[in-house]
Amino acid sequence: MIPQDLLKKVRRIELRTSRLVDDVLAGSYHSAFKGRGMEFEEVRQYQVGDDVRTIDWNVSARFGEPFVKIFREERELTVMLMVDVSGSQHFGTHEQFKDELVAEICATLSISAIRNNDKVGLICFSDRIEAYIPPRKGSKHVLRVIRELLALEPEGSGTDIGSALEFLNKVQKKRSIVFLVSDMQDRDWQRPLQIANKRHDIVAVRTDDEAEHALPNVGLMRIVDPETSQTHLIDTASKKVRIAWKQLAVERTIAIEQSLRRCNVDEIHIKTGEPFAQSLRQFFKRREAKRIA
Secondary structure, eight states: OOOOHHHHHHHHHHHHHHHHHHTTTTTHHHHHHHTTOOOEEEEOOOOTTTTTBBOOOOHHHHHHEEEEEEEEOSOOHHHHHHHHHHHGOOOOOOOOOOHHHHHHHHHHHHHHHHTTOOOOEEESSSEEEEEEEEESSSSHHHHHHHHHHHHHSSOOOOOOOHHHHHHHHOOOOOEEEEEEEEHHHHOOOOOHHHHHHHEEEEEEEEEEEETTTOOOOEEEEEETTTOOOEEEEEEOHHHHHHHHHHHHHHHHHHHHHHHHHHHOOOEEEEEEOOOHHHHHHHHHHHHHHHHHH
16 A cells, blocks of 8 residues: 555645656657667669668678668656665755655656656666566656655665666666766766767766855764765864865766766756756757757
């Protein structure tokens, strides 16, 4: 039996994000992604003007004349939501925690997908795979995805993006659009991301909170690492400490952004307490421009 308060929360998020899809993102998702997936249909004899890159050399050698592969646009796509549910996501200083923001982002992406008759699947991970929902269509399925995100109580607290990407490649053989929703607070994920991005179209949705970049001046502060449970006592009254904290955050952000660029993975950066719909819309527009170019 699903608790009534959870059902109410699911419906509330569904209604709010449905309005976002209708009012702000209308048509943006479709323009950004439709036409990217191509399925093989048949081979036929080469005709003047055909792209030489589509020549099927095996068939051509067999028949002694050039044949080309014909592809058709896939009418439906598969969207996989890879969601980081590690301890660092349960943090926020502006109206909501990062994991609450993540639930709304994923609901918005899911509703955008099913409105275009696409399938949606979910992988939740920490330092292990916490939940997996195979991709399907329909509004009931999207409600299940949202419910899973809200109700999930992770067993792990750490982050292992690499293992999660390896799991993705095992369970999802068909090329998919993958939204990797994480604060990217992990190491050694670059190589697995490169490998996965060759099979899938991966987009990193990086969640963030202002307090992770700037400490308030409130004197001695005890902080706890939510992934390791280590406790540290920090003197925030010290200007040197506040500057060092900010510098480390800047260096971490630069390193993440550079790694994503090297992996040829697009990034959407979203902060708690800020409207995320505009960031999604801007990304969809960039994708549409790239697809048309």
